[in-house]
Amino acid sequence: MAAKDYYAILGVSRGVAQEDIKKAFRKLARKYHPDVNPGDKAAEAKFKEINEANEVLSDKEKRAKYDKYGDNWQHAEAFEKAGGGQYQQQPSGNPFGGGFEYQQAGGGFGSEDLGGIFDQILRGGGRRRPHRGQDVDYETDISLEEAWHGTSRTLAMQGIKPEKLEVKIPPGVTTGSRVRLAGKGGEGSGGGPKGDLYLVVKVLPHARYERKSDDLYITIDVPLTAAVLGGEVAVPTIKGTKLALKIPPETQNGRTFKLTGQGMPHLGKTGYGDLIARVNVLLPKNLTEKEKALFTDLAALRPEA
Known part of the structure; x- marks a missing residue:
């Protein structure tokens, strides 16, 4: 079987950056994707080949081993571990390596042991241990x-x-x-x-609600008259409904009210957080002369201390 050149498959040079490998893979994957080429067996085979090349070259560790050992990098690594030697990719091959030449690296096996070691590799005894894929x-x-x-x-x-x-x-x-x-x-x-x-x-952040744990916070506008005399305002909920909230007389700006169980669901549990409504008292604008006179009278009744 002819050796596969993963760099040539992706159309990139050997020293190319990882980002360029990603770009090349994405471009080719789009071109040869089965959804784009329905029923095209050649495109399907090319797509599988592209994925295989990307799986090795996009992983820094695998790419380094491929650069060192070539097409049979997995077997070469096992052989090196078994005998302490190293594979080096050479233009001229030998009977065992299919284009690889074994070189002793001190303390390893002699030439008389080569046949037995390669037999072990071919039988599967020299394969890498199974490794779980990345999350x-x-x-x-x-x-x-x-x-x-x-x-x-x-x-x-x-x-x-x-x-x-x-x-x-x-x-x-x-x-x-x-x-x-x-x-x-x-x-x-x-x-x-x-x-x-x-x-x-x-x-994503919400325009109306602020979330803290499973509680939601909302600011509600309350007219000055309702804050002073008491009244009722509608509070929108995250469910899309509205709840009536009674405002007691003399409610101060910034006061909060808790609407129990109107917050976010507890993840994996029953129940909900709360909805906390904060009062923002609205001051009147564009007062009429009569309204100004009434406020003047009120100011006279309640002079500042």
């Missing part, structure tokens, strides 16, 4: 209303087998909440299992 974080923004009701997001997963995943986001999540999808992360190596995918939530 992957995927960030998503949601509104405060979505955090109250619960919502979902559909993720388009790229890879050898592209798929779409619908992720349920439960009510009550906060910024930093993580929703786990087991086995949907990075590919494992050496037969190891895939990692997990985590949907990391960011709850």
Whole structure:
């Protein structure tokens, strides 16, 4: 089987930066994606080849080993561990390495041991231990209303087998909440299992409410007359309803009222936080002459101390 040049597959030079590898992969993945080329077996094979190349070159550790050992870097690493020697990629090959030449690195095996070591590798005894794939974080923004009701997001997963995943986001999540999808992360190596995918939530700021834990805070405007004499105002809730709040006489600016159970759901539990309404007393504008006269009379009745 001909050796694969992952750099050539992605159309980049050997010393290219990691960011350029990402750009090249994305460009080619879009071009050869099965959804763009339905029924095209050649495009499907090319897409798999691109993914394989990206999986190695986008990982700094794997890329370094590939640069050192070449196409058979996994077997070469196992051979080095087994005998203390090193593989070096050479233009001329030998009967064992398919283009690789073994060089002794002190304290390793002699030439008489080569056949046995390679037999072990070919039988699988020299393979790397199975390693679990990396966990992957995927960030998503949601509104405060979505955090109250619960919502979902559909993720388009790229890879050898592209798929779409619908992720349920439960009510009550906060910024930093993580929703786990087991086995949907990075590919494992050496037969190891895939990692997990985590949907990391960011709850966007709201124009009306401020959130503290599971409590919500809102500022409500109260006319001066209602603050002085008492009255009633409507308080909007995150659910979209309105609640009547009685304002007692002589309510001061900045006073707060608690509406129990009108806040955010407790994540994974029953019950809700509270809605805290803070009073903002509105002073009248554009007073008529009669109104000014009344305030003048009031000022005379209540002179400042």
